[in-house]
Amino acid sequence: MTNKEYANFLLPNVEHDWSYYEEKYPKRDLKEGAIVSRYAPSPTGLPHIGNIYQSFISYSFCKQTNGIFFLRIEDTDGKRTIENGIQAILDTIKPFNIEFNEGPISQTEAKGNYGPYIQSERKDIYQAYAKKLIEEDKAYPCFYTQEEMDQIREYQSHKKQRIGIYKKYAKYRDLSKEEAIEKINNNEKYIIRLKSPGDFENKVILHDLIKGDIELPENDIDEVIIKSDGLPTYAFAHAIDDHLMHTTHVIRGDEWVSSYPVHEQLFKVLGFQVPKYAHIAPITVKEGETVRKLSKRKDPEATISYYYEKGIPNEVIKLYLATIVNFDFEEWYTNNTDKSINDFNFEFSKMPIGGTAFDLEKLMSISRTYFSRLKNTELFDMLDKYTLEYDKEFNSIINEDKEYSLNILNIERDVERPRKDIASLEEVKKYFWYMYPSLFDKNTEEYMEVKKCDKQIVLDYINNIYDEKDDQETWFNKVKEYACLNGYTSDKKEYKENPDKFIGMVSDFCALLRVIIVKKNQSPNIYYLIKYLGKNELLKRIELFYK
C-alpha cells in the first residue's frame, strides 16, 4: 500500500487534494505593509469588553495599513458552541463600527473569497492537509483510548515529567501501516497526531511584536491534529486557515504564547510561511491580592449591555480602550479634538506587555469629556433614542417641546469650556429634571438647607426687578444691586466683620434662588434656569418653597 492509499484509507471521502486549495485561495493583491488579520472567536456567548478590545485592535491595524480584516468563527469544539452564536457576535461588534472586510454577515451568510469562514464548514480542507502530512510520513494515527491517556498523564505527573505524547510515550508513532490497518479493521478508534520533528532541548524564538523576543523550548510533543470527530484541533486549524486566508499578523490573547512552538512547527511542517505574531495582554480586575481576567459573569461592567443600559455610547468605550492600546492616544486625542479614533496611528510597540486593570472611573471621565463636546442637537438625538428604550415617560416629556429641551441641553454647552457633568444618558434626567414642571411637581425630595430671607423680597425681585430680556451681565448687576438694597452685601470683608448686620452675601441670595428652583445647591447658571422656566413657574416655586 502506498502512502497515498494509506492516507486515503485513514481519511476517506475527502473531495479535494490539498493542492486544490492552494490554487483556490491565491495570494492577496495588497500593497506592501498591508496587514491582513482577523478576529477569531468561538461562538460561545455574547462578546464582552475584552472581546471588543481584541477586535478593535486587530481592526485598527488592518484599517490603518489598508489591509484586510476578517471574521473567522472557531467552532471546532461542538460542545461549547451556542445557538445563534455568530449572530450574537455580529450584533455586538457592528455597533462599534468595527467592520469586517470578509467573513460571516449573518448566522448563515458570508462575504469574501477566502471562505468558508466557519471552521466546522472547513472539515474537508483540514483533512486534505492532514492527508498530505500522512503521505509525507509527518503524521500518524494514534490508537490510545481515553483511559490510556489518563493513565499516561497520571504517571507523568506522578514522576514529575512533562505531560504529553512524546518519545517513549508516542507508542503508535512508528506503527507499521499494516498494523494500523489491522487495528482499524478491528474497529479501533483513532485520531491523527503530528510526528513532531522537534527536540525539547532546542530553543525557538518568538519575535513577538508586542512583547519582544521570547525564547521557548522547541515542541517535541506529537500534538493531535485531527480529533475523533474528524475536526481539527485549534493549532492545526490555525495553521491552515491563516495560511489559506493569507493572514500576515496573528493578533490574539497572550494565553497563546506558550503554544507558539507548536504553531510554528505546524506552519513549517506544512511548508507554510509563518505569520507575524502580536500577543495581547488581557484586561484584568484586581480581586484582593490576586489579579484575574475581566469576566462576564463576575464583572457587570464587562458586559456591553451594562453600557447600553446606562446610556454610555460605544464611542466612549472605544476611546477608553484606545487609551489602553497605546498610552499616547489620550494626549493625542485631547490635542486633536477634530480627529477621530481612526486617524490615530496605533503601534504594537506601544501596547501594554502585562495586563491592564479595568478602570471604570477613567472610562466615566472620558465619557464626561465626550458628552461635553457634543452639540445640543446631537445630545438630544441620543437622549431621544435612549429614553425611548429605557425611560418612556422622560422621552415623551423631552419631546413635548423639543425646542425647549434643546435650549436646556445647550446651557453652558455652546461655549469654549463646556460643562462636564454628564457621564451617561441615564444622568441627563438627574441633572435636568427640575427644568420640566411636570417632573418638579411630582418630585418629593426635600429642599436643601439654605439661608432664607423674607418671601416678599424674592417675590418682589421676580415681579419688579427681573427682566427676561436682560443679558447675563445686566441680570447679575441687577441681582447684586437689589440684594444689597434688601439686606445682603457684596463685600466679603464687611460681611466677615459684621455678619449679623446682613442676611448674607449676594451669593447667598443666588443660592436661595437656586434652591427654590432646583431644591439642590448645585445646578448650571441660574440665569438660564430662570430665563427658560419663566416668571410664572418661578412664582409657583416660590410659593411652594415658603409653604
Add this chain to the structure above:
RNA sequence: GGCCUGUUGGUGAAGUGGUCUAACACAUUGCCCUCUCAAGGCAACAUUCAUGGGUUCAAAUCCCAUACAGGCUACCA
C-alpha cells in the same frame, strides 16, 4: 512539578545606563476664578521604581537570587 511573562504612587502608566528628588492621565486634597456647582488655572500627593545582592564613576533602567502575581502544561479555544 516544568516552561514562559510580569512586578514603578490610591489607580492606569511613561521611562531601555547620567537631563529621574520619575512625564502624563484618573482619583484625592488645598487655593484661585465663579452667583453656586461643574469646567478651567495653580499647587500638594513615589527622595523612590517588589526584596536582597552584584556590575558601573553613575541603575527604575544591565546581571543573579528570592518573593509575589499571571499564563500555558487537553481529542478547549
